[in-house]
Amino acid sequence: GQQVQQSPSSLVLQEGENAELQCNFSSTATQLQWFYQSPGGSLVSLLSNPSGTKHTGRLTSTTVTKERRSSLHISSSQTTDSGTYLCAPRTNTGKLTFGDGTVLTVKP
Amino acid sequence: GALVYQYPRRTICKSGTSMRMECQAVGFQATSVAWYRQSPQKTFELIALSTVNSAIKYEQNFTQEKFPISHPNLSFSSMTVLNAYLEDRGLYLCGARLGSQNTLYFGAGTRLSVL
Numbered sequence: 001g002q003q004v005q006q007s008p009s010s011l012v013l014q015e016g017e018n019a020e021l022q023c024n025f026s027s028t029a030t031q032l033q034w035f036y037q038s039p040g041g042s043l044v045s046l047l048s049n050p051s052g053t054k055h056t057g058r059l060t061s062t063t064v065t066k067e068r069r070s071s072l073h074i075s076s077s078q079t080t081d082s083g084t085y086l087c088a089p090r091t092n093t094g095k096l097t098f099g100d101g102t103v104l105t106v107k108p
Numbered sequence: 109g110a111l112v113y114q115y116p117r118r119t120i121c122k123s124g125t126s127m128r129m130e131c132q133a134v135g136f137q138a139t140s141v142a143w144y145r146q147s148p149q150k151t152f153e154l155i156a157l158s159t160v161n162s163a164i165k166y167e168q169n170f171t172q173e174k175f176p177i178s179h180p181n182l183s184f185s186s187m188t189v190l191n192a193y194l195e196d197r198g199l200y201l202c203g204a205r206l207g208s209q210n211t212l213y214f215g216a217g218t219r220l221s222v223l
Contacts, residue, residue, distance in 0.1 A: 096152075097154070
């Protein structure tokens with residue numbers, strides 16, 4: 001089945017610094033979603049990006065489909081960005097497989 | 109925008125009892141609904157995927173006998189955890205797919221504790 005590797009597993013930044021999160025997956029994906037999980041557990045969809053580059057606010061996702069990898073760039077990080085970032089490729093059967101996530105801590 | 113509402117947000121049940129959780133798509137019709145579980149210290153695992161006009165497909169390690177799902181219409185789904193034990197603790201998320209879009213929208217989840 002699909003294997004998803006995220007790196008780094010944790011990241012600590014000072015407010016204002018940028019973050020680069022990586023996601024590698026083993027099988028072809030028709031979609032690639034990045035999620036944010038708050039400390040309380042709620043899951044929020046950040047970006048859906050099957051290929052190429054997509055922006056929203058301070059977030060930029062770049063997915064290289066052929067190489068089965070995606071990255072999430074967070075610019076000018078804020079303390080409210082702290083939480084877990086999950087990558088989830090989706091197969092053509094509709095199944096999302098989640099990585100273990102990157103735990104981001106942004107210090108003031 | 110697309111919203112998914114889950115109820116209850118938190119619940120506690122005694123070991124060996126059952127617990128039902130609900131998932132409502134608000135403002136859109138969900139062509140498919142996926143139920144996921146995040147056990148303590150783990151990532152999300154797919155329990156089952158329910159697609160319109162198709163049978164509910166359960167993942168390995170999850171069965172209809174343990175996690176029966178009802179999907180009576182395009183905006184509502186419910187799942188029951190039967191005979192819950194400690195290993196069933198965790199956050200249960202419902203994800204709904206809007207129309208032909210490839211994006212899954214998740215609810216806030218139901219956190220299950222088992223005593």
